[in-house]
Amino acid sequence: xxxxxxxxxxxxxxxxxxxxxxxxxxxxxxxxxxxxxxxxxxxxxxxxxxxxxxxxxxxxxxxxxxxxxxxxxxxxxxxxxxxxxxxxxxxxxxxxxxxxxxxxxxxxxxxxx
Amino acid sequence: xxxxxxxxxxxxxxxxxxxxxxxxxxxxxxxxxxxxxxxxxxxxxxxxxxxxxxxxxxxxxxxxxxxxxxxxxxxxxxxxxxxxxxxxxxxxxxxxxxxxxxxxxxxxxxxxxxxxxx
Numbered sequence: 001x002x003x004x005x006x007x008x009x010x011x012x013x014x015x016x017x018x019x020x021x022x023x024x025x026x027x028x029x030x031x032x033x034x035x036x037x038x039x040x041x042x043x044x045x046x047x048x049x050x051x052x053x054x055x056x057x058x059x060x061x062x063x064x065x066x067x068x069x070x071x072x073x074x075x076x077x078x079x080x081x082x083x084x085x086x087x088x089x090x091x092x093x094x095x096x097x098x099x100x101x102x103x104x105x106x107x108x109x110x111x112x113x
Numbered sequence: 114x115x116x117x118x119x120x121x122x123x124x125x126x127x128x129x130x131x132x133x134x135x136x137x138x139x140x141x142x143x144x145x146x147x148x149x150x151x152x153x154x155x156x157x158x159x160x161x162x163x164x165x166x167x168x169x170x171x172x173x174x175x176x177x178x179x180x181x182x183x184x185x186x187x188x189x190x191x192x193x194x195x196x197x198x199x200x201x202x203x204x205x206x207x208x209x210x211x212x213x214x215x216x217x218x219x220x221x222x223x224x225x226x227x228x229x230x231x
Contacts, residue, residue: 034219043119043206043222044157089157100147101208101220105156 002027004090006104013080013111021075021107023064023090031092033057033066033073034101038087047075047088080111116140117209119223126197127231133193134226136207142187143209147220148180151204163190197230204228 007022025033032051036044048057053068062077073090090104116139126132136146146163161171161182169182179201181193190209194201204227208220 036222041225043117043225044208045222046219049219100159100162103157 002031002092002102004092004102004104006088006090006107008105008107009087010108010110013109015082015111015113016079017111019075019077019080019084019109021088021090021109023073023075023104025071025073025090025092027071027092029094030068031094033064034091034093035062035064035073035075036089036091036103038089038106040086044089080109082111082113085109085111115211115221117143117207117221117223119205119207119226121226122224123227123229125229125231128198129196131193131195132197132228133191134205134207134228136190136192136209136223138188138209138221141209141211143190143211144187146184146190146207146209148182148190148192149206149208151206151225157206160192194228197228199230202228202230 003026005024034049035047037047038044048059050057050066053066056065064073064075087106087108089106091101093101118137118139120135124132144165148160150158150160159172160175161169163169163182163184165184165187171177184190204225206225208222210220
């Protein structure tokens with residue numbers, strides 16, 4: 001079946017540091033890939049997505065590139081802020097009316113001053 | 114657009130009572146909604162898929178008589194935790210997908226409902 005593997009957290013960084021959160025997946029064909037973010041006490045919200053190989057999703061300074069050859073979708077940001085502290089979830093699905101979203105276990109990011 | 118709202122955002126109940134959580138799509142019609150349970154260590158577990166006008170599809174290991182799901186309209190799905198016990202305490206999150214037709218795979222999530230059973 002499909003699965004998503006994320007690096008274990010928590011990840012603790014100082015403000016303005018470079019961020020990478022690794023995500024790899026196991027799936028057949030060409031799934032769509034997503035990063036969702038969950039701020040403290042809130043539900044998940046879509047951060048960015050990519051629907052085909054070599055696509056780069058970007059939003060709020062975060063980026064992730066869909067790498068079919070390495071089955072990866074690593075999340076990066078050049079300079080994190082305290083307000084980026086949250087839990088980040090990598091996920092995949094197939095477009096289609098019956099598709100379910102498969103999540104990774106989430107990676108908690110804590111950014112300090 | 115594509116806002117999903119849950120109510121209540123938190124609820125405390127006594128053991129043995131039932132609790133209903135509502136999930137509404139405010140500005141779109143959602144033929145499919147999903148219910149997740151989030152455990153303290155943050156992992157998200159899909160409980161069931163709720164389809165408007167039909168019975169929910171439960172994931173393996175989820176008790177359908179314990180977690181009753183009703184999706185009676187295109188904008189409302191409810192999760193009822195029946196005869197709640199302390200081990201049911203958790204953060205429950207619903208999500209919805211935009212209508213039928215072109216499905217990008219993106220889900221829109223509610224704010225979550227924290228249930229504490231005493």
